[in-house]
Amino acid sequence: MTSGTKTNTVTLRYFAWVREKIGFAEEEISLPAEVATVAELIVWLKARGETYQAAFDKPEVVRTALDQTHARADTPIANAREIAFFPPVTGG
Amino acid sequence: MSIRVQTEDFNIGAEIAGLTGGRTDIGAVVTFTGTVRGAAGGSPLTSMTLEHYPGMTEAELARVEAEANDRWPLSASLIVHRIGELHPGNNIVLVVTASAHRHAAFEAAEFLMDYLKSRAPFWKKEARPDGTSDWVDARETDTAALQRWQKSPSKAAE
Numbered sequence: 001m002t003s004g005t006k007t008n009t010v011t012l013r014y015f016a017w018v019r020e021k022i023g024f025a026e027e028e029i030s031l032p033a034e035v036a037t038v039a040e041l042i043v044w045l046k047a048r049g050e051t052y053q054a055a056f057d058k059p060e061v062v063r064t065a066l067d068q069t070h071a072r073a074d075t076p077i078a079n080a081r082e083i084a085f086f087p088p089v090t091g092g
Numbered sequence: 093m094s095i096r097v098q099t100e101d102f103n104i105g106a107e108i109a110g111l112t113g114g115r116t117d118i119g120a121v122v123t124f125t126g127t128v129r130g131a132a133g134g135s136p137l138t139s140m141t142l143e144h145y146p147g148m149t150e151a152e153l154a155r156v157e158a159e160a161n162d163r164w165p166l167s168a169s170l171i172v173h174r175i176g177e178l179h180p181g182n183n184i185v186l187v188v189t190a191s192a193h194r195h196a197a198f199e200a201a202e203f204l205m206d207y208l209k210s211r212a213p214f215w216k217k218e219a220r221p222d223g224t225s226d227w228v229d230a231r232e233t234d235t236a237a238l239q240r241w242q243k244s245p246s247k248a249a250e
Binding site: 013015016017065068069070084086087088089090091092 | 126142143144145147148151152173184185205208209210211212213214215216217227228229230231234
């Protein structure tokens, strides 16, 4: 449901080489209501500057979590408060 | 069920004793330990630094552990994952599974490692003797390892 027109304040978190390319680990942003999915958020972020373009140069490689749960490109952002971007995980 | 993310090393014997102490229902304990290799792609490594996503790491490991407990009759389980700077030969990760019989313990331990490697938000950066360092690329084989767990014999995923 897209009833509101106001912006949504979310915390963005970046990890590993995504963090290094963007230059910091965390920021608060006001998200326009028309940015509805993870894929749309990436397009919106890339328009913010060169560092974002570098981090999301290959958006299909970057993984996303909404409120600390794995998400996909077509996942609706809905009312997520924390959105994280990171490379494919390499633990273990 | 237990999960720990820590910079300190772990002692496998002490961890097993902690899980099994005072219990007589356990007939099988399986452990897996992952350690730092001293070389990658033929070139030596000086260190490996592990970054993670505090909060999500614990949540994801708890989900993976709960899934294992749904699939197998486990008496106890433990995941310990280290973070920070590690060196060749150091321990990285420990998985312990305990059950009445060995098959559940073996399979659950492998399942936990396969899921951990593809879902838990950890990232490794390798440093070389010349001072350069690189983030480790995710391996296709780790993703492929998940495929065989997709069809659960006992329980539909949805």
